[in-house]
Amino acid sequence: MDRYVVFGNPIGHSKSPLIHRLFAEQTGQQLEYSALLAPLDDFTACARTFFQEGLGANVTVPFKEEAYRLASSLTARAQRAGAVNTLSKLVDGSLQGDNTDGAGLVRDLVVNAGVSLAGKRILLLGAGGAVRGVLEPMLAEKPASLVIANRTVEKAELLAELFDDLGPVSASGFSWLAEPVDLIINATSASLAGDLPPIAASLIEPGHTVCYDMMYGKEPTPFCKWATEHGAKLVLDGLGMLAEQAAEAFFVWRGVRPDTAPVLAELRRQLAAG
Missing domain, CATH: 3.40.50.10860 (Leucine Dehydrogenase, chain A, domain 1)
Known part of the structure; x- marks a missing residue:
């Protein structure tokens, strides 16, 4: 076997x-x-x-x-x-x-959720390994801009410099941002501690902005709750990314791409059952 x-x-x-x-x-x-x-x-x-x-x-x-x-x-x-x-x-x-993390995130957004990234203003929260792992596939989707925001701005600047040959990527502190964006992705570990990244609610344009948390849980994460409260058009957690990065790995190993929809449904069912 x-x-x-x-x-x-x-x-x-x-x-x-x-x-x-x-x-x-x-x-x-x-x-x-x-x-x-x-x-x-x-x-x-x-x-x-x-x-x-x-x-x-x-x-x-x-x-x-x-x-x-x-x-x-x-x-x-x-x-x-x-x-x-x-x-x-x-x-x-x-x-x-x-x-396969970046491919998993992009596939969850684009295929599963129907969110186009082309020409969009994207805000990535955090500057750790989770962000570095998804930058190349996200920039390949040709967003209008991609801003990496982090508490320590120098870390965000380092990542922006590493990837600036692939597209319009820049760095920011959390408090510098106020203008609405099309997509906010939380790649910080704040949700694990029950916290929120310190960002302004004005970044969400009600009925338009999509919010995505790489974390997931039985209950909505603090970031997902915050996004819902401020009128985000669509609020997603990271369970789909988990399934899609696994499907990409399965494809790498076996040359067959599984259908994630029934697997994701079973994961949701088990998560809800606790």
């Missing part, structure tokens, strides 16, 4: 085994997918042991940068992202690193 895993620490909460089991059933692929708790101080040895027999792995926090260093080769999007969330064992036994 072809073996795949997701590495993380912690990893018990991971939805990836369920997602990939459903993908495999749907597409008739024979594979085994499990979660593997990698030691914080020795991810590399753990991964190398698995890949003696395993064929592919997803990588979640806190190992995406280590997976980047472990890979023998990198896809263009992984190089840009500076992090790897998908490892594949090639025919010669070497490991290729890829990053």
Whole structure:
């Protein structure tokens, strides 16, 4: 049986085994997918042991940068992202690193939610790895502008400089922004702490602005609640991104693209059931 895993620490909460089991059933692929708790101080040895027999792995926090260093080769999007969330064992036994996070986000927005990014004013909140991982695919959609806002402006400026060859990307502090935008994406970890990024409500044009939180939960995140209260046209959480980045990884490994709609519906059902 072809073996795949997701590495993380912690990893018990991971939805990836369920997602990939459903993908495999749907597409008739024979594979085994499990979660593997990698030691914080020795991810590399753990991964190398698995890949003696395993064929592919997803990588979640806190190992995406280590997976980047472990890979023998990198896809263009992984190089840009500076992090790897998908490892594949090639025919010669070497490991290729890829990053499917950005493709997952764009597909969730464009295909699932019907939100065009072309010509739009986009605001990305945060300047960590989650933002770096999605910048290339987002800029490929040709937005009119993409602003990276962060508490530490220098971090946002560094990212803007790294990606300015791909499109109109710039940096900002949270408090500098007041004019409405077409799309706000929260890539900060504020929702995990029950907090909001310190941004002005004037950024939302009621009935027009779309708001997206990369986090998700049984209840709407604080950012999603805030967006709804201020009249956002559409409010989305990150569960669709989770399903779509997994589908992209499945496609990389198996050459088959699963239908995410029924899988996403099952994830929502289980999330609601608690």
